[in-house]
Amino acid sequence: MTYDDEMLQEINASVDLLEYVSQSIEMEKKGRDYFGHCPLHIDNTPSFSITPSKNSYYCFSCGRSGGIIGYLMDYEHLRFDDAVDKAAKLGNMDLSKMCKSQTITFLKKTKNLMREKEQVVHEILNSNELNKYSYEDIPEWIDEGILQEVMDLFDVRINDRDNRIVYPVYDIDGNLINIKGRTRYKNFKELRIPKYINYYPIGTMDYFQGLNVTLPFIKDQNEMIIFESVKSVMKAYGWGYKNSASAEKHTITDEQLKLLVRLRVNIVFAFDSDISYSDKDIKKTIDVLKRITNVYVIYDRKGLLGGKDAKNAPVDLSREIWEQLYFNKTKVT
Numbered sequence: 001m002t003y004d005d006e007m008l009q010e011i012n013a014s015v016d017l018l019e020y021v022s023q024s025i026e027m028e029k030k031g032r033d034y035f036g037h038c039p040l041h042i043d044n045t046p047s048f049s050i051t052p053s054k055n056s057y058y059c060f061s062c063g064r065s066g067g068i069i070g071y072l073m074d075y076e077h078l079r080f081d082d083a084v085d086k087a088a089k090l091g092n093m094d095l096s097k098m099c100k101s102q103t104i105t106f107l108k109k110t111k112n113l114m115r116e117k118e119q120v121v122h123e124i125l126n127s128n129e130l131n132k133y134s135y136e137d138i139p140e141w142i143d144e145g146i147l148q149e150v151m152d153l154f155d156v157r158i159n160d161r162d163n164r165i166v167y168p169v170y171d172i173d174g175n176l177i178n179i180k181g182r183t184r185y186k187n188f189k190e191l192r193i194p195k196y197i198n199y200y201p202i203g204t205m206d207y208f209q210g211l212n213v214t215l216p217f218i219k220d221q222n223e224m225i226i227f228e229s230v231k232s233v234m235k236a237y238g239w240g241y242k243n244s245a246s247a248e249k250h251t252i253t254d255e256q257l258k259l260l261v262r263l264r265v266n267i268v269f270a271f272d273s274d275i276s277y278s279d280k281d282i283k284k285t286i287d288v289l290k291r292i293t294n295v296y297v298i299y300d301r302k303g304l305l306g307g308k309d310a311k312n313a314p315v316d317l318s319r320e321i322w323e324q325l326y327f328n329k330t331k332v333t
Contacts, residue, residue: 007093011084012067014091017057018050020068038062039075041327063330070333073294080293122177122203129179133157133166140184141165144316146231147238154213154234164197167230170212172259178202180209206255208245209233217242223266225326226252232270232313239319241326250275252285266294268329270314273305286332296329 018034021027027034027050038048038059047061058065064074068090072083088095136158137148156167164181171177179199188195208226210233211218218224225244227233233244247256250271260267267289269277277283277297289295298314304321305312315322 011087015068017055066333125176146234150234150238171207205253211245225268232315235315251281268296270298272313274308274311295332298325
């Protein structure tokens with residue numbers, strides 16, 4: 001099913017949220033709102049609230065908010081389609097009146113643009129291309145907290161000739177399509193050496209780095225954490241957060257967006273501290289995805305990562321900081 005915003009708002013308005021939630025959470029009136037214990041985290045002081053005048057909920061601790069559809073997704077763990085279906089039944093709404101959504105319009109437009117512009121097809125490389133490079137311990141990445149065994153799993157190697165750390169790039173079907181290298185020279189700017197290079201033509205950016213390793217975990221957990229770099233993916237993997245991949249930058253291409261739509265899993269954006277989720281391109285991506293699945297973003301409200309100037313990834317400083325940010329991620333509504 002696809003839906004338009006007006007009908008979704010009508011469905012949310014058709015169900016008395018307080019009446020429904022009170023069947024499973026004990027709510028106490030305080031002023032104009034009602035409060036109860038949020039069941040999704042340790043909640044010694046009731047932080048889950050319902051505002052009857054808005055027919056909406058908000059948790060002051062974990063930041064979850066929305067109407068009945070959002071509640072069914074957050075607290076009963078329903079997929080978007082199932083949550084809409086259940087909410088419509090609760091409100092005696094007729095789903096057959098649903099209109100075509102903006103999401104489908106956007107995807108059709110993207111598909112037409114894809115047809116109009118010439119696409120650069122990836123060359124599928126022979127896996128022996130990786131054998132040009134050697135397996136060695138990488139102490140600078142180990143010092144950053146990336147386990148050597150994890151780097152081996154992601155097939156990270158050394159190009160001694162260029163003094164670069166290199167790693168393979170695979171497409172969604174598991175084909176080797178590129179090899180990427182990161183310089184080991186700390187003074188690369190003075191030497192006028194690019195920090196990263198691709199050894200082959202990039203082609204269309206229709207892949208996520210590391211997905212060849214992490215895809216089974218993403219499907220199993222029904223969630224994909226998106227970082228900006230594969231280093232973040234590997235560090236998180238070593239901590240047991242194996243359901244992530246790297247977009248290789250902080251914007252998502254139309255082709256990557258189509259891949260995410262195809263996967264239909266919950267999405268958690270975990271971009272670096274200097275990135276704003278209100279950026280036009282990022283917001284456009286989120287607006288499309290949130291109509292299809294649950295979308296969360298990691299906000300560093302307490303400045304744990306050192307602010308914008310530090311440009312730290314959510315996993316850069318410590319596991320404790322990462323987990324605090326991850327478990328307090330905010331759902332986009």
